Amino acid sequence: MLTGSRNQFVITKNKTTQKYWCGARYNPKTEKWSDLKNSPQECSQSMWHVDWPPVGGGGDKELELTENELFDRLIEWDEHNYLLGAAAGGTSDKQSTDGIVDNHAYSIIDSRQNICGTGIDLLLIRNPWGEGGELKNGMIIYLGCLNNSLTHTNIRVLV
Amino acid sequence: MEDDGMCWVTKKEFFQYFPTVYVGALDMTRLKDGNYVNDLEDHFQRGSKTGAASPKAGAPSLKVDKKGPIRVDKSSDPSSPYKIVETSFNGGLAFWKMNKKVVKGTSIAEGVNEFRANPQTYMAIHYQDNMVTDPWPVEKHTYTLVYRDGTEGLDPQSVVAKNGKKTLLTSVLR
Numbered sequence: 001m002l003t004g005s006r007n008q009f010v011i012t013k014n015k016t017t018q019k020y021w022c023g024a025r026y027n028p029k030t031e032k033w034s035d036l037k038n039s040p041q042e043c044s045q046s047m048w049h050v051d052w053p054p055v056g057g058g059g060d061k062e063l064e065l066t067e068n069e070l071f072d073r074l075i076e077w078d079e080h081n082y083l084l085g086a087a088a089g090g091t092s093d094k095q096s097t098d099g100i101v102d103n104h105a106y107s108i109i110d111s112r113q114n115i116c117g118t119g120i121d122l123l124l125i126r127n128p129w130g131e132g133g134e135l136k137n138g139m140i141i142y143l144g145c146l147n148n149s150l151t152h153t154n155i156r157v158l159v
Numbered sequence: 160m161e162d163d164g165m166c167w168v169t170k171k172e173f174f175q176y177f178p179t180v181y182v183g184a185l186d187m188t189r190l191k192d193g194n195y196v197n198d199l200e201d202h203f204q205r206g207s208k209t210g211a212a213s214p215k216a217g218a219p220s221l222k223v224d225k226k227g228p229i230r231v232d233k234s235s236d237p238s239s240p241y242k243i244v245e246t247s248f249n250g251g252l253a254f255w256k257m258n259k260k261v262v263k264g265t266s267i268a269e270g271v272n273e274f275r276a277n278p279q280t281y282m283a284i285h286y287q288d289n290m291v292t293d294p295w296p297v298e299k300h301t302y303t304l305v306y307r308d309g310t311e312g313l314d315p316q317s318v319v320a321k322n323g324k325k326t327l328l329t330s331v332l333r
Binding site for chain 1: 165166176251255287295
């Protein structure tokens, strides 16, 4: 996902427990990485359980988190300017569910908790197919990282 | 108007539609550092061919300090009209508005000292427990100071978690 860092984690829902486990494309026994290709269809789909990222609370590879626990960590990772994304369920990106493209990766750009005291927590996600120019939106994301005091709303006014 | 592909989703909607989350555990602000070098280190534990896990020499950039826990002075100043209340939680906070400062690369113990010394400026401070209990190298410490000005409705009691992974210290009038 991010060239320049090997600390990449894939967190997946366990359909049996309905909780989330932490994986990576690194095999700790053979000490080898899965082959990486330009297209996910050409990559190895192998995934191994690994310890959770230390920031956010850590935890060993056996740990599974509830949605609320994972959301708390998303907030923490966002505060640490980690690069976050998410993949929608489904089988084909030619279909969508309630406006979300199936089997498609989105960026997670921002996170907010308890909006106006309502108890509602929100995430700002972005479909990379969005129109308006990758450069412009790329700048939005980058500026957001450079200065935490700026919100995406006012950054977008600037560009 | 162009569709830039962005939208807000609630926590419930997010987990309904997205069963997989990707995390690139790198502080992206490092990329603006002119001296940044792509070191390609990682945190993953190495398992020996015989099956026993062992860390790769020099690889984990978050290897712990051997000196034992860092002492954090959370005591209240008896002469101050404010007292410090400690809460264990897991990261989520309840508030109306929050004006905060995230500090990185400075000892959490120093941050707590600053918080204790300036109760009229700071309403709260929070940090991840194992950064001081393991402890992590100071350059990896991160904590968040919450200002009184611009913060409303912070409710520590609503996020209390037994054996939580974070500590929230709030400064309240006696």
